[in-house]
Amino acid sequence: MVLPALLSTLRPAVLLSTLGLVTACAGxxxxxxxxxxASYYADKxxxxxxxxxTVYRGGKRTAAHNTLPFGTIxxxxxxxxxxxxxxxxxxxxxxxxxxxxxxxxxxARKIGIVDAGVAPVELKVVRKAQ
Numbered sequence: 001m002v003l004p005a006l007l008s009t010l011r012p013a014v015l016l017s018t019l020g021l022v023t024a025c026a027g028x029x030x031x032x033x034x035x036x037x038a039s040y041y042a043d044k045x046x047x048x049x050x051x052x053x054t055v056y057r058g059g060k061r062t063a064a065h066n067t068l069p070f071g072t073i074x075x076x077x078x079x080x081x082x083x084x085x086x087x088x089x090x091x092x093x094x095x096x097x098x099x100x101x102x103x104x105x106x107x108a109r110k111i112g113i114v115d116a117g118v119a120p121v122e123l124k125v126v127r128k129a130q
Contacts, residue, residue, distance in 0.1 A: 026125035032068070033124060036100030038076065038121040040108035058105035064093035065070060065101050071129035076101060077122045080113040085110040086126055 004081065041064075045056050052070040056062070068089045073091040085107045094102040101123060105114070113119040 032123075033125075034100050034123040036121065036123075037098055037103045037118050038103055038108070038113060039094060039096065039099055039118045040103045040105055040113065044107075052090045054090045056091070056104070060104055061087045061107045061110070062090045062104045063087040063101050063107060064091035065089045065123075066092060066094075067128035068125070072125055073127040074101070075124045075126050076103065076107065076111060077124075078113060079120055079122055081112050083111045089129075 027076065041056060043058065046058050048056055050056050050062075050064070051115070054062075063076070065072075065074070068074065070089055072089045073086055074089060075084050085103075087103060087107045094100070099104050099118070101121065103111075103113070108114050111119075111121070113121075
C-alpha cells in the first residue's frame with residue numbers, strides 16, 4: 001500500500017502536524033493541540049489515588065489524559081460556549097473510546113459540560129510538565 005510507505009518516510013513531527021496534534025510556533029517550538037470529546041470523573045473517584053500518585057479531589061482543576069506528562073497544564077475550551085479552564089494532568093484516561101480528556105467536576109462545571117456529561121472540547125498545552 002502507498003499510505004504505509006508514505007507514513008514511514010515522514011518525520012514524527014510532520015505526521016503529528018498533519019493530524020492536527022502539533023503545530024509549529026515562532027522560534028521552532030511546538031505546541032500540542034487536540035480536539036475531541038471530554039467527560040468528567042464520577043463522584044465515586046473522590047479521595048482515590050490517581051496514576052500520578054496524587055489523590056483525586058473534585059474541587060480541584062485536574063484532568064486525566066492518555067499521553068501528556070503528569071504536571072502538564074492544559075487549556076480546555078468548550079467550543080459551544082467558548083468557556084475555558086486550565087487544568088493540571090494528574091491521571092491517565094479517559095478509558096472510554098472516543099474521549100480525549102476526563103475533567104474534574106470543578107473543571108467540567110467551569111466550562112459548562114456537567115449537564116451534558118460528554119461534550120466536544122479543544123485542548124492546548126499551556127505549560128509543559130516541569
